[in-house]
Amino acid sequence: MAASIKKFLSATLFEYETQKVIAISSYKIGLIYRGIQMLIVTYVIGWVMLREKGYQSFDTVVSGVTTKLKGLEYTNYTNISAIGDRIWDVADWAVPPQMNSAFFVTTNVVITKNQSQTTCEEDKDNKWHASCKNDSDCTKGDVHMLGWGVKTGRCVNSSREAELRVCEIYGWCPTEQDILPLGDDKVLMTRVKNFTVLIKNSVEFPKFGIKRRNILDSMSKNYLRQCNYRPDSEVDKYCPIFKLGDIIKHGQAISQEDAKQIWITGVYTGGARKLNVTHPPAGMVAIDIHWECNFDYDEEFCKPEYKFRNLEDGQVGRGWNFRHAYHYVEDGIHKRTLVKAYGIQFFISVTGRGGKFDILNFTMNLGSGLALLTLATVLCDIIVLNIMRKRKKYRQAKIDKVGLLAALTVAYENS
């Protein structure tokens, strides 16, 4: 019995099985074989190991972003009562005052002052559902989803367009007149391109317990007061303060000339000009803060890279606006100033990964690489056994025939 177990163990535990190989000596096939092996080794070392850093384990970032906007606009249009002679500071043009990973900058406004809940004529731009001949066209109590109020049942003369009669409504009155203050082809706020944003980004690589900020330790307070992001400068490419005009320019989706045009005239003339004139400078811009860090080196080398993209590129439905209001009470009556704000929405995203040498990942990728080497044999076999002149000889050397059909097959091959 004991002998039997010993025999069994010898046969399984202490036995090493390895493939029997045949070595074919041939300049041609030898060169092909070693060539393919070289390609695979080059791929494993060059691509998997060096480029994709297959010897490291990776971690993505946990991140927080805040922005601080600065800039001042002065509009001196005393002839336009809704705008007037006034200063716009950050609390006026940044609406809402903060958003998570985004900020909005107003470039143009339609302001409707002194609205209160009372009766007035419906906006004439809504005439397709508000124009009327007589009172019977204005169903009392009717609320149109795209209108400004509930119909009172009266048809009145429009004060805004001659010979137009529109339904009277009850709602926030007077209703907004959707006319841009300087017309469709001019933007109100021309200094926006000089506004700046300070982006503060703190990231953590939880796996490695490493924290980094986009405000580097080497930056002094004085530097942060006056620096400006410039991608071509060794130092200033890490400056976290960006001129909005630069962001658009670096976005590169539009030519530098077009970008200039957006800020100055408010119209993007690339593409179909006619379609766009009703959309003053407005758009979406993505700012990506990218952290690609190799913690096998000192973490001081872990610095962010900034990328900008102008996302707006189409011709229909470009631009963007939304309405917000300032509420107040005058003489006991709740009133509001309605603002239709046109502007540019900036989105900030933080991406990144940090890597550090990891024995397990290194082994696994090396192993997979070695396993790929069997491919060289597979490919060469195809050549040796099917294409080469001496294929029959090699085939016989490589393959031993066993079993019922062997004789048959040999006969077939020799036929």
Place this chain on the structure above:
Amino acid sequence: MAASIKKFLSATLFEYETQKVIAISSYKIGLIYRGIQMLIVTYVIGWVMLREKGYQSFDTVVSGVTTKLKGLEYTNYTNISAIGDRIWDVADWAVPPQMNSAFFVTTNVVITKNQSQTTCEEDKDNKWHASCKNDSDCTKGDVHMLGWGVKTGRCVNSSREAELRVCEIYGWCPTEQDILPLGDDKVLMTRVKNFTVLIKNSVEFPKFGIKRRNILDSMSKNYLRQCNYRPDSEVDKYCPIFKLGDIIKHGQAISQEDAKQIWITGVYTGGARKLNVTHPPAGMVAIDIHWECNFDYDEEFCKPEYKFRNLEDGQVGRGWNFRHAYHYVEDGIHKRTLVKAYGIQFFISVTGRGGKFDILNFTMNLGSGLALLTLATVLCDIIVLNIMRKRKKYRQAKIDKVGLLAALTVAYENS
């Protein structure tokens, strides 16, 4: 010496080693072998190549989303002074006016008008910490985290509940009475289901330098003025304008009947009705814009797909509300109108990937697939060497014994 080097080179560089194989001719094992090979080839081609597009390299999207809400609500409750006879337009019910990748729609409100910093009775809903018998129960200067102000040290009769005495506080007075205007089982804003949202989404696939928008170039201005998203229409399933009621309906977490109930009565009656009556229509809805693009075809085929999910599904702690205020100055006194807004929070996420033929990925996946073919041999070996009748014969053919223990093993196997 030169001859020695030449010998060495011949032995290594110009030598091709390939496994010696034995070919077993047997209908049974042949069929099994080819069958398993077919399965693996089918998997590699069908799954890895076609379904997972293993021949492509991929890129995820950089994205920006803005929303534009439209809709009008009219509440005609002249008997409820806090609400009254008034119109709610987008600047009233969308709070804050914009958020990054999200929007909130008010469906019900508790409004407290004319608050100013003075003294008044604490809210009776806080009676567990505010009720008192006499002044000594109200510690002067005490600030309770869940109360509305600092205690003045006086115990006063409640004007809101008979025979209740509560502490007087200093704070925003009068304090809010947390009573829904139409009661717990009715919602204030019944037209919300007809409100619409225009979602503008611009994406870029940076690797391929391709930009796409969810407003397709084929859409005219007129189409965008009147279209509505309908998933079953070939054209309208790309319309970027959604009725809020449709979004809820397509979310499908709740039955169509329940959805109707949410909008009309404000109570979700699925599940335990009694638990929910204090939570007027409110919830979280996720809108996912998915871009699955194959840039081996024309990029015109790269269009978004919209998915909706109602995330709220539990029974305790459902619904959502938050407080915001309108500030004003009257007679030199800073006052405010406090609004407790109930509503639905919509979250927009953009996911997607674009793929394009890539020779490296194609090669690597093909290689891995070929490597899988060795599995067929492994599986068949197990069958051939252990299960089949002629296993002893095959074993002898496959395995050459070498070394010390060989004789022993042969003896064991023949025993």
Place this chain on the structure above:
Amino acid sequence: MAASIKKFLSATLFEYETQKVIAISSYKIGLIYRGIQMLIVTYVIGWVMLREKGYQSFDTVVSGVTTKLKGLEYTNYTNISAIGDRIWDVADWAVPPQMNSAFFVTTNVVITKNQSQTTCEEDKDNKWHASCKNDSDCTKGDVHMLGWGVKTGRCVNSSREAELRVCEIYGWCPTEQDILPLGDDKVLMTRVKNFTVLIKNSVEFPKFGIKRRNILDSMSKNYLRQCNYRPDSEVDKYCPIFKLGDIIKHGQAISQEDAKQIWITGVYTGGARKLNVTHPPAGMVAIDIHWECNFDYDEEFCKPEYKFRNLEDGQVGRGWNFRHAYHYVEDGIHKRTLVKAYGIQFFISVTGRGGKFDILNFTMNLGSGLALLTLATVLCDIIVLNIMRKRKKYRQAKIDKVGLLAALTVAYENS
């Protein structure tokens, strides 16, 4: 012909090719071989299968987050007119009232009351561009990006600093004086650490059609009214209500003592104290809700885990603030109260994955694991053929020579 096809089929379809192996019986190499095999099997089972759950297919979460803040602050500084004797409730200190996946809590403010568009002196902190000797230093119409208004062209005596002359501007007047109400080393709102936030998070695993909420079904309304998150309690570690002070404490980037200091004195004394005194308690805190769910078990076991990280850690440019305003009309003049709010920004992220047994993934990972076993042979071959004493014998047993150079090679090896 038929016979020829039959022959061909026999030779390809009904033939099974398997590597010929040689079995080397040797205690040494046998043990090494089985040892390496054991390591690989252990890795495949232990790491790939059990730890990385290679037998499952995975899905990430679709998620929605809302927050509800509670807390009350009382500031009794009748000597500081901008602050005064007042209560701050959630509508005062949470600005904006809601953000997507984030919330901001005010801890300190600089308030400038009664601003209107008129003329006044420029802020003296801007003296590097606003100080002047006479009118000619103040170019009329000049708008400095970092100033408060447009220069009127007059040089006036500063009322804020003796013997300083500054340009007069037209803008929101009076300009802000950037002085913290209690000085640079004291925070205004000392109760913030006791404020609470209720985080509601609904997630869905679309692939499995499973919805989960962080408010568990086992939680009663009463429990939700009084519970507090505590990571060391079996029950309370799922409580979705967090004290802000606890979040900072659990963030652990700073010592408990430092955290205490932040809330009480508003100054973070860890690191370089001198640099930070001008930055009252302010920072960025990340809250991560992590769902790691195994749906092979009951979905009731799928519960969230909360992780906190204080992201602020540097010395320059710490802290954060932004400006917002309350607008009102008094005597027909549009006025505003400007608030420069210092505070803490909390970011909420939801991560997670759910796994369920999947036959395809199981097969593929098992297959890849088996393929790894060939590595054992590769490694042992290196040892057997190059290192072991009997290497020449094994080499001859393993390799059959074929071809032109075979004789040469044999000669070389025997030399």
